[in-house]
Amino acid sequence: MSMSSVLEKPASLLERARASYPRDRVFEFMQPRPAFDQPVDTRKGPILYVEGVSVSFDGFKALNNLSLYINDGELRCIIGPNGAGKTTMMDVITGKTRPDQGQVYFGQTINLLALQEHEIARGGIGRKFQKPTVLETLSVYDNLELAMASNKGVWSCLLHTLNGEQRDRIAEVLHLIRLTAQARQQAGALSHGQKQWLEIGMLLMQNPRILLVDEPVAGMTGEETERTAELLTSLAGRHAVIVVEHDMAFVRSIARTVTVLHQGSVLAEGSMDKIQNDPKVIEVYLGE
């Protein structure tokens, strides 16, 4: 927020204080809240900026000066051996882990490091966990309803009722993840692959700009894997999709750009062919 715009309409005491003396550089709580109601600023191309991020746990560097840019609507695959920092990177982006150093921006203006998990989720970054995590005791329909982008405050949840538009949206996503027939079934009774899809469906209900998908095809049959590849490819374009996966055949089938992580930083980036012929990558990963 620029100085002049604040001076034009001094709405609150806090804003006036900000305008009179730039204390907000000192005290975090005085920083203007990110304006999620406005479209994310992607004029320069990337929707996610990860710059120089380092995270260490008890001396072990899980991320080491990691820099990564994801373009709006891109489908990006991230691969790397175990312990390369893939999950930690997702934790940093979604607010679960705070990095020791570095910056993470959503669009050009929103600093994700200043936000909590639920704010990041509401703001448009959805995350699928490595283990499929759905709400087992609720029906498939309720799972989607719960994840739906809407006012997620306590009181509005107490009085909430679905409107027609929201029902249509749930039906649409049910169709997309091929669970229309199971809508009233308990999510706990779904097969492993169906749970993975349901979780992806829950992310879609949040209307995210970025989907972080951790190992979407783990434990899936060949046919399910194929359908998941189809689903993720169809989502790219409308959403930026970041897929972390071990299954190289799957990565090959969907990848446009692949990033290889190794020991907490980017080892190589480019098309699948380029990656496969990169001597560094062959040495640490493919060559094993």
Next chain:
Amino acid sequence: MLIRRLLENDRGGQIVLLVLLALLVVVPLLSLGVSDTSVWHLSTYNVTLLGKYLCYALLALSLDLIWGYCGILSLGHGAFFALGGYCMGMYLMRQIGDRGVYGNPELPDFMVFLNWDHLPWYWHGFDMFWFAMLMVVLVPGLLALVFGWLAFRSRVTGVYLSIITQALTYALLLTFFRNEAGFGGNNGLTDFKDILGFPVQADTTRIGLFIASVLALMLGYLLCRLVVTSRLGRVIVAIRDAESRTRFSGYQVEHFKLWLFVLSAMLAGIAGALFVPQVGIINPGEFSPLNSIELVVWVAVGGRATLFGAIAGAFSVNYAKTWFTSLYPEAWLFALGALFVLVTLFLPKGLVGLAGQRKWRRTPKAALSGLPQQQEYAS
């Protein structure tokens, strides 16, 4: 109508409310309308006993709301019950006026005994019924708010949270035992004379308090039902089953837990306030950690995450307690312990689960998934 919507698909709740309605009619009739000599006469002792169970049932309901539905096992919920009780007790003490042993119109007897010459600041206002009733919900609610805010913000969960809730009630127990605290110390508050001008001991007043307890339980049930059937209720179950999934779906988990914890504490406070005039005494023993643990057993025996189960559990365990302690007083705690172990091992869904077992047998998976479970899967 709202009530109809709330009780739809809730067979247990329908039964509970019907039974309560029946009690509302039958108990006053058998107590006041039938002569003392008749076999149908219900003694005041039994009316009071039933009233006591009703208060316990409301307390069990409040614990079930946070434990059964949200997975927060509070082992100090008796503290909120006792605080509500003390607020009511303070009102009743002020109603004694100059009829106490020392005849002081302003100070309760124990303060005169301690040579205090004026009322402590926190006793002011308790001579007014409306103020005391406000405090019955506000004091437990405020404590829950502060405690919950600190605990949930630091993401204290599971057994650690249970331990600090236990510490909370123990700390309050020690505080209220002190004479300097100004709550009557060891003896607590007792020797009540009247409530809203009606003598506490009179049969008609007892019936009035009984009716108030039935109504409070019915309204409490409907309120809890409103919460658990709303979207809020589904979010709460989601927090229980998969907290991080819920957080990454954009819910501020801490707010939901805190809101529910405060609501639950307020319900417990109301239960305590109704309990005190019926038993005629409130003392620090109500803060005893043992009471809170017994409360957990009621809910576990009745069946977690079914509101009517908590009510059934409170009634059945307390009835057993009344019966048992009159026969083998020393053995009760062993029986209680054994009950808890057996229920945990063989009836994870409680008595309610036992009743519904025939229906569940066809879909065993659904029966199991009603319980809180960790999302641990080897994929």
